[in-house]
Amino acid sequence: MHGRKNLLTWLNPRLDDGVAEEAGRLLDAVVAYLDSTGHTGLFDIAPPLGFEPDAAAAYRPSPVRLPEAEEDGRSAESVEEVEWASPASLADMVVTGRISRAEVVERFATRIDEWQPTLNAFIRVTLSREASDGDAGRLAGVPIGIQDMIDVAGVPTTAGSRILGDYVPRADSTAWRLLAEQGATLAGKLNTHEFAAGTTGDNQWFGAVRNPWDPSRTAGGAAGGPGAAVAAGLVSAAIATDPGGSIRVPAAHNGVVGLKPTFGAMDRTGTIPLTWTTETMGVLARTVGAAAEIADILLDGRARARYGLSCRAAASGGRAAARMGLRIGVPTAWLAMGLDPEVDAGYHMALDALAALGADLVEVELPDAASIAPAHRTIAFSEASSIHEQILATRAAQYGDIIRARQEAGRGVMASEYLKAFGLRGRFARQFSQAWRSVDVIALPTSPVPAAEVGTAEISTGPRGPEPAHTVYTRYSAPMNTLGLPALSVPCGFTARGLPIGLQLSGPPHSEPMLFSLAAAYEDATAWHLRHPTLADERNGERV
8 A cells, every 4th residue: 555545545435446546656757756865954945936926916015205405424422332332333432443353242242242151142252352344335334133034154154953964155145245245243153043943032942032121021032142142232233033923022011123124135144044934034123224334235236226225214204204194004903812911001002102193004915814924834844844854854852842742743734725715815915005095114022022021931921821932922923924915113112110112113114214204203113122131240239
C-alpha cells in the first residue's frame, strides 16, 4: 500500500479503495521527485511567489497633498543629550566636532553596561571603546542595534536559536550595508524571540527581554531586544523584521516609534526569514523624526515618488503644519473585540488630539479582523515550516518548545489550504481598499493591552475571554502584514502603573510619508515621547 494512499484514506475515509490506490500512486511519484531534490532551508532564495499590495487593491487612492517644510534635524540642545538625539542630529555633532565618535561610543557603551543585566536586550555587544574618529555620512558614528535575525559579515547571527550557534555570515545584509555606508556603528545584535516566531520576547536559550519601564513586564516581540534597547537609550535606533507585529508590538510596549513599511519596500536580503510573503524589514527609534531618518535610507523610491517628499521632510512638514486635513478611520467593529480600559482611554485621547489638529474622525467598516487572522496564520505557518524544512527533518528537537509546535503545525497545512488562504487574502485586500474612498488613515491601538508580566501565557480583553498572549498582542498588527500595508506605531500614553500605550496609524500601500507627517504632528502636540525610563537602584528598588 502506498504511503500517500494511507494519507489520502486518512483524510477521506469514504474514498474508494481503487481511487485511493491510483491517486496515491500519482502522488508518490511527485513526492519522490521532490524528496530527491533535497530539503528547502533557511538560506534558500525565496520561491517566485509573492503578494503585491497595490495590485491586490480594488481601489487605489491618489496621494493626498502633504504640508511641506525644511527638513528639521531637531538637534539636541547639548552633548549631554546624545542618548536621546536623533541619528541625524548625533551624526551632525560628530561631523562638526561637538563630540567625538569615541565619546559617543563611550556614552552608549556605559549605558549598555548599566542596563544590560536588567533588560537582557543584547545577545552580542559589538560596540568597541577603542573606536576612532574620522567618520562621515548621514549616520556618522551613530550606534545602531540590529535584531539578531539580520546578517553582518563576520558577526554571528543566531536568530535567537541554539540551532544557528555556529553560523557566521560572510556578507552584510542589504539593510546593514546601507546603514554602514552612511557611517553607522554596529552597537550589537539584539535579543529576539526564537526565529522571530512570537510576540512576547521570551527566549528559551538567551532569556526573556525585560521592559525598561518595569522589568517584571515583557518587552514584547519578536524584536523585544530592539524595543527595549531603543527605549533605554542603549542604541540611537534599531532595525528588525516584522512578520506579524514583531516591530510594532515592542514599539508600543516600550514607548517608542516602530515602522512596518509596505510589503517589499525594504530589501530583506541577508535576513533569516520566518515567512516569505508577510514579513518586512522595519525600524524602531525614539521619535517619529528619528524613525523617518532611518526609513529614508532603507526604503525603495516608490513612496517618495508617490508623495514627492522623503519621510523626514514629511515629518518636518507635519510638525510645522497649522492643520492636518486628513480623514482618520475609526474601525469600531475591530475595537469591539476588546480593549484594556486604560488602552481604550489612551486611544480615545489620541483620537481627540488628532481631531484637535484638524483631522476628521470617520467611522469605517473593514473586513472582519477575526476572519483575517486564520488566513494570516495559515500562510505564515505554512511558509515558515517550508523555510525550516531541513531543520525540521534533521534537528527538530533543538527548537524551543513554542516554535517547534508552530513549525509542526505548518507541516500539516495542505497546498489547497495554503492557496485558499492566499485567495482569501486577496479578497480581504480588495474589501479593505474600499476604506480609502472615505478615509486617508486607519487609527487603532497598536496592542489591545499593555505589556503583561514575563511568562504570561493567556490574556483576557473582556468579551472574547482568555486568549493566547500572542493572539491578543497581534490583533491589530498582524492584519496589516496579511494585507501588506504600511503601519507606524507611536506612543500615545501610559497606564497608571507607568506602562506605555501605542497608537497604530496605517495607510494605503507606499503611504509612509503621509503616516510620518501625521505622526509627527501628533507627536509635536503631545509629550509622551519626552519621557524616558530610569534604572532601578538594586540596593533599594527605587528608580534612579
